[in-house]
Amino acid sequence: MVVMRESQHVRSRLTAITILGMMIVPALAAAVPAVSSPKPISTYGEQIGDWWEDTSMDRDGDYIHDAIWIAASNNHYEYLDDDARISVIVDFDHTPTEADQAMLEWEVGFQTQFRYWLIDSIAGSVELSRVHELLELPGVV
Numbered sequence: 001m002v003v004m005r006e007s008q009h010v011r012s013r014l015t016a017i018t019i020l021g022m023m024i025v026p027a028l029a030a031a032v033p034a035v036s037s038p039k040p041i042s043t044y045g046e047q048i049g050d051w052w053e054d055t056s057m058d059r060d061g062d063y064i065h066d067a068i069w070i071a072a073s074n075n076h077y078e079y080l081d082d083d084a085r086i087s088v089i090v091d092f093d094h095t096p097t098e099a100d101q102a103m104l105e106w107e108v109g110f111q112t113q114f115r116y117w118l119i120d121s122i123a124g125s126v127e128l129s130r131v132h133e134l135l136e137l138p139g140v141v
Contacts, residue, residue, distance in 0.1 A: 035040060063135050072128055085111070085125040092120045092139045108133045 071079035072086060080086050092100060096115060101122055104110035112124040126134065134140050 016100070045071045064131060068128075068131060080128060081125070084128050086128050086131070087123070087125045088131065088134075089121045089123045090134055091141050092111070092122070092140055095120050096122050096139070103137060104134070105135055110134075 009018055068086065068088065090104060090110070095117075101112055101115055104122060104124070105112060108130045109125050110126050112121075112122060114123040116122065
């Protein structure tokens with residue numbers, strides 16, 4: 001009988017320790033960092049590099065989307081407004097700021113429609129005759 005009581009006592013202690021371990025081990029695993037020396041997270045722009053240097057949207061190599069010239073000469077739809085302005089998206093080599101937006105508006109008469117937060121671009125309209133001037137501005141790609 002003494003052996004039986006001792007066996008039950010050991011079994012109950014073992015059960016208590018097992019339950020305690022089942023509660024503590026996951027908490028410890030969650031507290032330990034998965035990577036000892038994490039690398040900084042890179043942005044999408046850093047991952048793809050200077051995409052504007054090699055893109056299928058600029059086959060003539062003038063750094064302007066080829067569709068701009070196609071749209072301007074199209075007789076089926078009116079892509080130019082009454083003031084000969086065309087809607088464009090201006091890409092930057094960095095995330096554009098309010099200063100970049102002001103620069104576009106001041107330097108080439110750009111009319112901003114939207115400044116994107118997830119891509120490095122500002123949408124708006126510009127006179128077709130001034131599209132090439134956009135490329136001369138700092139940060140515009």
